[in-house]
Each structure stands twice: as structure tokens, then as C-alpha cells.
Amino acid sequence: MSIETLKERLPDYAKDLKLNLSSLANDITLSPQQLAGTFVASAIASRNADVTRAIVAEYESVLSPQALTAAKAAAAIMGLNNIYYRFVHMVEGDYAHMPARLRMNVIGRPGVEKLDFELWSLAVSAINGCGMCVESHEKVVREGGLSAEQVQTAVRVAATVHAVAATLDGAAALGDHPAAG
Structure with missing residues (x-):
């Protein structure tokens, strides 16, 4: 499976998603690793x-095994953190001052x-709707040198991929x- 296969499977009423998926798959705002890992x-x-399956098949050749594992780990750990911190x-109240007492080692050594x-x-935090996490990660990547356009591209990828998944479901x-559009 590939991104082209996903586009073919989308109903006609989701034409905008097809177009967004195509343009983002060819975006050059992010490095190839950043784009592939975001997808x-x-x-x-x-x-x-x-x-x-389709997106991993599309991008696994772009990512090193370590980067593919790190992208998976980002989804996994944010699945935990986004719920907790949301x-x-x-x-x-008191919860903001309490230690999370959840293991998050991958964040320190991704x-x-x-x-x-x-x-x-x-x-992932944008998809999962954790405002606190979005703010925190956005601050880190901006301070790390990414531009607003690069951050926006990553969130556009997240929004599009999520919309494709929801539409297919x-x-x-x-x-x-x-053909039923």
C-alpha cells in the first residue's frame, strides 16, 4: 500500500484530502527525515x-531503522503524555504540582x-488535542531553530493524515x- 493507494480509496467527497495528501507528500519545507517521521x-x-501501513510503506525507505523506531516511539509516548497532561x-489544582510518575525515558534518548x-x-499532540503538550513542543522546536512555516507544515501533515484516517473509517x-462520492 502507498499514499497513492490511500488517495484512490478516498471517496470523491474527500477530494481536498487527496490534494492535500499529494502536496504534503512532496513538501520541501521539512527535511526528508522530518517529513517522513511526521507522516x-x-x-x-x-x-x-x-x-x-500505507504511510509506513511509503516512508520506511526514507527513514533509518532508528528514525522509524523514533517516529513510532513519538506516537507511543505522546499517546500516554497527551492524555495525562490534558x-x-x-x-x-494539585495535579500540576505532582510528579507524573510515568516513565518517559524515550523523550530524553529518542x-x-x-x-x-x-x-x-x-x-501527535495536535492530533490528540493536548494544548499543554502542543505549546511545550512548539516552544522547543521553535527555540531549536525551526521556522513557523516548518511547524505549520508538520501540523498540516498531522491534520491531513488524521482526516484521511477518519474519512476512510x-x-x-x-x-x-x-466512485460513490
């Missing part, structure tokens, strides 16, 4: 097996450049096929 981490965070932020891992974590549930 992979976003696909995993979007929780659609077909989207994940709770802390929503409830406030196996790739810290900036890339933070960018992937930002994309909805289309499957409704029996919509690409």
Missing part, C-alpha cells in the same frame, strides 16, 4: 491500520535528533466507495 507518527496516532491542564523527535511529538462504516 509516520501522525499515521500511528490516527489509529487507522490501513493508513498506518487531564492535568483541564483539572489544574535515537534521532531531539528536534526531529520533538517535531513528531508536536504533530467513516466511508467503511457507511459503505462509501471512491
Whole structure:
């Protein structure tokens, strides 16, 4: 499976998603590793097996084994952190001053450049809707030298991949096929 396969599977009413997927797959704002890792981490965070398989197949040759593992790890650890810190932020009070007491070792040693891992974590945090995490990761990547345009590209990838996953899930549930638009 590939990004082209995903585009073919999208119903006609999701034409904008097809166009966004195409343009983002060819984006040059991010380094090839940053772009590929953002796609992979976003696909995993979007929780659609077909989207994940297609995107990993598309980008695994761009990423070193360590970078592929790091992109997967970003999705995994943000799956944990985004829920925990969203709770802390929503409830406030004592929880903000308590240690999380959750293991997060991969954040300190992700196996790739810290900036890339933070960018992937930002994309996943955007998908998972953790404002506190989005703010934290955005600050780190901007201070690390990424431009607003680069950050926006990563979030555009996350938004598009998530929308593709949701649309394919909805289309499957409704029996919509690409020609049915």
C-alpha cells in the first residue's frame, strides 16, 4: 500500500484530502527525515491500520531503522503524555504540582535528533488535542531553530493524515466507495 493507494480509496467527497495528501507528500519545507517521521507518527496516532501501513510503506525507505523506531516511539509516548497532561491542564489544582510518575525515558534518548523527535511529538499532540503538550513542543522546536512555516507544515501533515484516517473509517462504516462520492 502507498499514499497513492490511500488517495484512490478516498471517496470523491474527500477530494481536498487527496490534494492535500499529494502536496504534503512532496513538501520541501521539512527535511526528508522530518517529513517522513511526521507522516509516520501522525499515521500511528490516527489509529487507522490501513493508513498506518500505507504511510509506513511509503516512508520506511526514507527513514533509518532508528528514525522509524523514533517516529513510532513519538506516537507511543505522546499517546500516554497527551492524555495525562490534558487531564492535568483541564483539572489544574494539585495535579500540576505532582510528579507524573510515568516513565518517559524515550523523550530524553529518542535515537534521532531531539528536534526531529520533538517535531513528531508536536504533530501527535495536535492530533490528540493536548494544548499543554502542543505549546511545550512548539516552544522547543521553535527555540531549536525551526521556522513557523516548518511547524505549520508538520501540523498540516498531522491534520491531513488524521482526516484521511477518519474519512476512510467513516466511508467503511457507511459503505462509501471512491466512485460513490
